[in-house]
Amino acid sequence: MKARTLLLASFLLCSLFGSFLAAEQNILVFLGPPGAGKGTMCKKLSTVTHKPHISTGDLIREQSKAQSALSKELNSYLEQGKLVPDEVIFKMLIERVSQEDCADGFILDGFPRTLDQAKKLVSIFPDKDRLIFVNISVGDDTILERLQGRLICSDCAKSYHTSFTPPAQENQCDDCHGKLVARVDDEYTVIQKRLEVYKKEYAPIQSFLKSNYQWVDVKNHSADECYAQLVNKVNSINTEFLD
Ligand code: ADP
Numbered sequence: 001m002k003a004r005t006l007l008l009a010s011f012l013l014c015s016l017f018g019s020f021l022a023a024e025q026n027i028l029v030f031l032g033p034p035g036a037g038k039g040t041m042c043k044k045l046s047t048v049t050h051k052p053h054i055s056t057g058d059l060i061r062e063q064s065k066a067q068s069a070l071s072k073e074l075n076s077y078l079e080q081g082k083l084v085p086d087e088v089i090f091k092m093l094i095e096r097v098s099q100e101d102c103a104d105g106f107i108l109d110g111f112p113r114t115l116d117q118a119k120k121l122v123s124i125f126p127d128k129d130r131l132i133f134v135n136i137s138v139g140d141d142t143i144l145e146r147l148q149g150r151l152i153c154s155d156c157a158k159s160y161h162t163s164f165t166p167p168a169q170e171n172q173c174d175d176c177h178g179k180l181v182a183r184v185d186d187e188y189t190v191i192q193k194r195l196e197v198y199k200k201e202y203a204p205i206q207s208f209l210k211s212n213y214q215w216v217d218v219k220n221h222s223a224d225e226c227y228a229q230l231v232n233k234v235n236s237i238n239t240e241f242l243d
Contacts, residue, residue, distance in 0.1 A: 025105035025130065026241045028234065029112075029121070031205065032136035034185075034194045035143035035150075037220045039159065041136065042109045044227055049242055052101045056110035058157065059092040060084055061183075079184050081193030083113060083201075090120075105130075105241075115204040122213065132214045132241055134230055135206070140195065142220075147191050151180040214238075 028045070030038040039055060046053035064074040070088070077084045093111060096102070112118035125131050149162040151171070155178025160167050167173060171180045185194060209215060216233040220226040234241050 025103070026238070027105055027108060027125065027131050028241055029108045029131060029133045030110075030136065031112075031133060031202070032220075033138065033143055033198045033202075034191065035147040036136040036138045037146075037223060037226060038109045038136055040223055041134075041227060041230060042107045045107055045242070049107070051104065052099075052106045054093070054096055054102070054106050054108050056089055056093065056113075058110075059096060060089075063092065075184070079190065081185050081190040081197065083197060086114075086117065089117070112205060113198075114201050115208060118205045118208055122209070128213055129238070132216060132234055132237055133209055134216045134218065134234065135210075136218050136220050136226065136230075138220045143195065144188075144191060147186045148188065150182065150186050152183055153178040154181050155179070 028051075030042055032038050039053075039057075042053040042055065045051075060074055060078065064071045064078060074084060074088070089111065097106065112121050122128075122131070146161065146164075149164070151160045151162060151167075152158070153160075153173035153176065156173060156176045158173055158175055159165075160173075160180060167180060172178075173180060185191070214237050216230060216237070218226055218229045218233065231242060
């Protein structure tokens with residue numbers, strides 16, 4: 001049953017992405033460890049380019065708030081720092097990228113996370129020129145420091161840090177006054193698990209993609225510097241991606 005569902009999801013994903021291909025979308029794909037700043041970079045780029053930021057993590061968190069058997073299952077993956085099964089991810093991604101706003105391309109964050117997901121992605125986007133992979137690197141100490149102090153607005157998802165970027169009012173979002181909360185997976189042992197999963201899965205993804213596809217490496221010491229680097233490097237490949 002599981003295999004059949006996966007097959008169907010793969011088929012749907014191929015047909016759907018296939019149909020988008022005709023629309024000549026340019027797709028920026030962000031890779032990097034948890035806490036690398038993928039979300040921050042993607043949000044900024046999305047504002048500038050008007051292309052949607054699609055985060056598989058955000059899609060899962062949204063879905064996990066519902067009262068359903070699936071949401072319980074998703075919460076359990078999130079709380080343990082484990083990857084959600086492919087059939088769930090594919091279905092969510094299909095629903096999201098089939099929306100009108102993705103027709104001119106999008107910015108993908110959190111997918112692919114395994115070699116299988118990477119292979120799937122490039123098989124459905126055979127035009128290599130329309131894909132750029134952006135890999136953000138950052139040290140483990142920085143990751144721990146960032147994630148352990150991270151707070152997210154429960155209404156608008158804006159991100160804060162208790163020491164580096166605190167809100168004006170404690171536990172309240174500056175923009176929408178929503179309540180600030182820590183993510184369930186930003187707890188020390190779960191962060192360690194997420195890092196472990198990332199390190200195991202990342203090496204094969206990199207060796208598969210880096211030499212065969214358009215690839216940009218950036219270091220995230222500071223958000224402004226990282227953003228400037230990635231804009232320069234992406235533009236040096238093709239200026240249309242950040243139009
Ligand atoms: P981070 O990059 O900081 O770990 P995300 O918000 O991207 O955070 O992901 C949070 C969680 O959502 C992951 O730990 C995993 O459980 C799940 N997830 C997100 N994307 C995927 C994916 N492509 N495949 C499987 N699970 C995923």
